[in-house]
Amino acid sequence: MGPESFKWLQLLVFSFFYTYVNCSSVEKKIYIELTNTVPCVRLLNATHQIGCQSSISGDTGVLHVLETDADLEWILSTGPHPPYMVLMESALFTRPTMMKMKNTSRVAGVAVIHTSTAPDKGFSPHTSCPNQNMGVYREQYGPELANCNQTVWNPLGNDLSYEDFTFPIFSLKDDNQTQIIHKCFEQHNARVNGSAPQYPLCAMQLFSHMHAVTDTVTCMRRTDLQNSFSVNPEKLCDPLGDYNVWASIRPLNDSQKGHKENESVVIAATRLDGRSFFWDIAPSAEGTVSGIVTLLAAAQALYPVTKEAQPPRNIIFTFFQGEAFDYIGSSRMVYDMEKEKFVIDLDNVHSMMEIGQVGLRSGQNLWVHTDPVSRKNTTVDDVVKTLVSSITSVASSLNLTLKEPDTSQALPPSSFQRFLRSRPIPGLVLADHQSSFNNRYYESLYDTAAYMNVNYPPDLTPEQQLEYETEAAKSLSEVATVVARSLYKQAGGDDRYLNNITADTKTVAKLLYGFLIMSNNSWFSSLLPPEALGRGSILESSPPQYYVGLRLDNSVKTITSFVQFILANMTGTVTNLNQSQCQNPKSVPGESKDLYFYTWVSGPVSANGTTEPYCVRAPVRRVKALSPAFDLLDYGSTEYSTWTESRWKTIRARIFLVASPELEMMTLVVGVAVLLVSLLVTYFVSSKAELLFSSTREAPNTTY
Ligand SMILES: *[C@@H]1O[C@H](CO)[C@@H](O)[C@H](O)[C@H]1NC(C)=O
Numbered sequence: 001m002g003p004e005s006f007k008w009l010q011l012l013v014f015s016f017f018y019t020y021v022n023c024s025s026v027e028k029k030i031y032i033e034l035t036n037t038v039p040c041v042r043l044l045n046a047t048h049q050i051g052c053q054s055s056i057s058g059d060t061g062v063l064h065v066l067e068t069d070a071d072l073e074w075i076l077s078t079g080p081h082p083p084y085m086v087l088m089e090s091a092l093f094t095r096p097t098m099m100k101m102k103n104t105s106r107v108a109g110v111a112v113i114h115t116s117t118a119p120d121k122g123f124s125p126h127t128s129c130p131n132q133n134m135g136v137y138r139e140q141y142g143p144e145l146a147n148c149n150q151t152v153w154n155p156l157g158n159d160l161s162y163e164d165f166t167f168p169i170f171s172l173k174d175d176n177q178t179q180i181i182h183k184c185f186e187q188h189n190a191r192v193n194g195s196a197p198q199y200p201l202c203a204m205q206l207f208s209h210m211h212a213v214t215d216t217v218t219c220m221r222r223t224d225l226q227n228s229f230s231v232n233p234e235k236l237c238d239p240l241g242d243y244n245v246w247a248s249i250r251p252l253n254d255s256q257k258g259h260k261e262n263e264s265v266v267i268a269a270t271r272l273d274g275r276s277f278f279w280d281i282a283p284s285a286e287g288t289v290s291g292i293v294t295l296l297a298a299a300q301a302l303y304p305v306t307k308e309a310q311p312p313r314n315i316i317f318t319f320f321q322g323e324a325f326d327y328i329g330s331s332r333m334v335y336d337m338e339k340e341k342f343v344i345d346l347d348n349v350h351s352m353m354e355i356g357q358v359g360l361r362s363g364q365n366l367w368v369h370t371d372p373v374s375r376k377n378t379t380v381d382d383v384v385k386t387l388v389s390s391i392t393s394v395a396s397s398l399n400l401t402l403k404e405p406d407t408s409q410a411l412p413p414s415s416f417q418r419f420l421r422s423r424p425i426p427g428l429v430l431a432d433h434q435s436s437f438n439n440r441y442y443e444s445l446y447d448t449a450a451y452m453n454v455n456y457p458p459d460l461t462p463e464q465q466l467e468y469e470t471e472a473a474k475s476l477s478e479v480a481t482v483v484a485r486s487l488y489k490q491a492g493g494d495d496r497y498l499n500n501i502t503a504d505t506k507t508v509a510k511l512l513y514g515f516l517i518m519s520n521n522s523w524f525s526s527l528l529p530p531e532a533l534g535r536g537s538i539l540e541s542s543p544p545q546y547y548v549g550l551r552l553d554n555s556v557k558t559i560t561s562f563v564q565f566i567l568a569n570m571t572g573t574v575t576n577l578n579q580s581q582c583q584n585p586k587s588v589p590g591e592s593k594d595l596y597f598y599t600w601v602s603g604p605v606s607a608n609g610t611t612e613p614y615c616v617r618a619p620v621r622r623v624k625a626l627s628p629a630f631d632l633l634d635y636g637s638t639e640y641s642t643w644t645e646s647r648w649k650t651i652r653a654r655i656f657l658v659a660s661p662e663l664e665m666m667t668l669v670v671g672v673a674v675l676l677v678s679l680l681v682t683y684f685v686s687s688k689a690e691l692l693f694s695s696t697r698e699a700p701n702t703t704y
C-alpha cells in the first residue's frame, strides 16, 4: 500500500470514528432517560379495550406542568405549542381533568408524579360496582339487586381505570429525577409574564405502544391464526391469571379428583389480588391484604386445636387469585369442582365463610353479609341463621361488635358470589362496612400501610418493626380469632375448645410488615426454600404488589408463593426427612405426595450466621387460576372472565430539548447538504480508487 493511499484511509477512518463518538456523547447530553416509571397498559375483555398506549415510535410533546386552572386552560386551548406532555402531581389526577384531556388532540401524554399524601375526599379509579357483570345478581338471579341497583358498593369509584386513553400515561416516582424535570420546565417552558416561552423547549417522550387492539376476541383470534401459520408465532395478548392457594385441615388425596365420599367441607376464602390505574402498582392494603392476613392468622390459630380435637367437617382455606378481574380464581375453582377436576366437588361443600375488607379501625363494627336470594329457601336460610348466630356469639365473647346489615341487602362483590352462581350454598361474607365500602381508596395507589394505620414509632430497626404490634395488628388479630373460632363451630367442633383458639398478635404484626412494608425480612426468608433467597430473590425491600399479571412459563406471582410458604408453615409439620427425601418422599414409608406438599425451607438464621434447612410437610396446594373461558376457547364469554393483557416491546420515558420547527428545518437542510457532499466525496474516492489505493500485489508463493 502506498503512503498516499494510507493517509486517505486514515483520514476516512478517523472522521467516521470522530462522528460516531461525538454523536453518542451528544445524545447523552440531550436526552435524560427517566427511570422509576410505571405505565398504564392496555387490558382487554370480551368487548372492550381499556388502558393506555403510545404510538409505535413514542409520543412526544412540549412539557407543561399542571398546577392551576390557568395551566389547564393553557394546555387545552391557549398554549401555542401543542401537543403538550402534561406533568402533574397525583392529587390532580382526577376524572374531570383526565376526561378533558382525553377529549382533545392537544395532549400527547401524561406523567403523574406519585406523591404519598392521599386526597382527603377519597379516590378510587375503579368502577362503582366492581365485577358487575360476573357476579351472581343478574336477570335470572335477584334482578332487583343486579348492577348495584340498591347498594352502590364503591360510590367513590370514578371508572378511570376502565377508560380507553389514546395517549400514554405514566406514573413517576417522586425522586431527584422529578426535580430535574421540573428544572427543565422552569428554565425553558415557564411562561414569562403570561407570554409564550421561546425555543428551545423542554419536551418529554413516552413509549408504551401496545400490540393488541379492540378486544380479547379479536386479539386471541389473531394470535391463534398466527399460531397456525407461523413457525415463530408472536403473541399479541395473554390471559390474566396465576394460581389459587389452598390448604385443608385434614389432608385430601390430590390424585383423586371429584366427589369424595363422607367429606363435608367448610370453605374459608379470601382474595389474593388487587389493582390500580397503573400496571404493576397495587398496594391493596385494606382491599386485599387485610383479608389475607386475617385468614392466615386464623389458619394458624385453628391448626393446633384441630389436631387435638378434630371437628367432624373438614375446613379448606382458599386464597383466590385474579378476583379483581371478574373473579378469575374463584370461577376457576367452581368450574373445576363442576368438572371433577378438583379434590372435592360442590356436593362436598357444606358452607362458606369469606373474609372481605376488614381493615378495622377503632370504633368500627364488623358486618356479616349474606345473600337474600338463596335465603328465600328455608333449608338454606336455616343454615345461614345458625352460622350468623354462632359468629355473633363468638364475637360477643370477645371485644368486637358484630352486626348484620338489612337482610334484603345484596352481597358485596365477593368470590362467594361465584359459588352461588352455581348453587345455593349457605355462606357469609365478613367486612368492615355495612353498605358501601369504608375503604376510600379502593383499588388505588393510596390503599397503603399508612391508610390501614400500620405505622411504627421512629428509630426502630427493620427487625424491631417486624415484631412491633401496631394497633392494626391488634384489631386484625381479634378479627382472626373470631374467624377461627366460628370456623371451628361451623365445622361442627366442640364449644369446649373455643377458648384454646386465639390468633397470635405477633404473627399478625409480622404478616402486616411483610405484606405491606417489606418482604425482605428475617421471618419471610426463614420460611422460603434456600433457592428463593440469594440472587434473583423474590424478597424485596418493598412490599409485594398485588396485580395478578400473567401466568407465563409456569412462573408464579411472588405474593402467591409467599402465601403458599407461610400457609405451609402454619398448617404443616416439621419432618426429619433429608433434602433428597423431601424432594422425593415416595421412597419413605408413610409419606405421600398425594396427601401433602413437601418443601425444603431455609429455617431461621442462628446466632453464628448459619441456617439449618429442614423439610416441612403440609396439606397445602397451588391450583391454576386461569379463567375457564380460555380453556373453552370462548373468548367472548359472558359467563367467565375474559381479561387479557396486551403485549408490548418498549416501555420508556425521557426528556430532552427541542429546537423550534424552523431551526429543525434548518438543521435538516444542512444535514442534507452534508450528506450530498459526502456522497460526492465517496463517489470521487471510489472512482479514483485504482489511483488512490493502488498496491503492488505479489503473486502467491504456494508451497506444499
Ligand atoms: C368489558 O369492559 C367494559 C369496560 O369496563 C365494560 O363496559 C363491558 O361491560 C365489559 N364486557 C364484558 C363482556 O364484561
Ligand SMILES: *[C@@H]1O[C@H](CO)[C@@H](O)[C@H](O)[C@H]1NC(C)=O
Pocket: 176, 177
Ligand atoms: C439521584 O439520587 C441517587 C441517590 O440518592 C443518586 O445515586 C443519583 O446519582 C441521583 N441522580 C441524579 C441525576 O442526581
Ligand SMILES: *[C@@H]1O[C@H](CO)[C@@H](O)[C@H](O)[C@H]1NC(C)=O
Pocket: 192, 193
Ligand atoms: C414582568 O412584568 C413586570 C411588570 O409588568 C416587570 O416589572 C418585569 O420586569 C417583567 N418580567 C420580565 C422577565 O419581563
Ligand SMILES: *[C@@H]1O[C@H](CO)[C@@H](O)[C@H](O)[C@H]1NC(C)=O
Pocket: 253, 254, 255, 256, 592, 594, 595
Ligand atoms: C390417592 O388416590 C389414588 C387414586 O385413587 C390412589 O391410587 C392412591 O393410593 C391414593 N393415595 C393415598 C395416600 O391414599
Ligand SMILES: *[C@@H]1O[C@H](CO)[C@@H](O)[C@H](O)[C@H]1NC(C)=O
Pocket: 377, 378, 379, 380, 424
Ligand atoms: C332448598 O335448597 C335445598 C338444598 O339446596 C333443595 O334441596 C331444596 O329443594 C330447596 N327448596 C326449595 C323450596 O327450593
Ligand SMILES: *[C@@H]1O[C@H](CO)[C@@H](O)[C@H](O)[C@H]1NC(C)=O
Pocket: 520, 521, 537, 539, 540, 541
Ligand atoms: C435482604 O436483606 C438482607 C439482610 O438485611 C440483605 O443482605 C439482602 O441483600 C437483602 N436482599 C434483597 C433482595 O433486598
Ligand SMILES: *[C@@H]1O[C@H](CO)[C@@H](O)[C@H](O)[C@H]1NC(C)=O
Pocket: 523, 568, 569, 570, 571, 572, 573, 574, 616
Ligand atoms: C414455622 O416457623 C416457626 C418460626 O417462625 C418455626 O418455629 C416452626 O417450626 C415452623 N413450623 C413449620 C411447620 O414449618
Ligand SMILES: *[C@@H]1O[C@H](CO)[C@@H](O)[C@H](O)[C@H]1NC(C)=O
Pocket: 606, 607, 608, 610
Ligand atoms: C452454628 O450454631 C448451630 C447451633 O446454633 C450449630 O449447630 C452449628 O454447628 C454452628 N455452626 C458453625 C459453623 O459454627
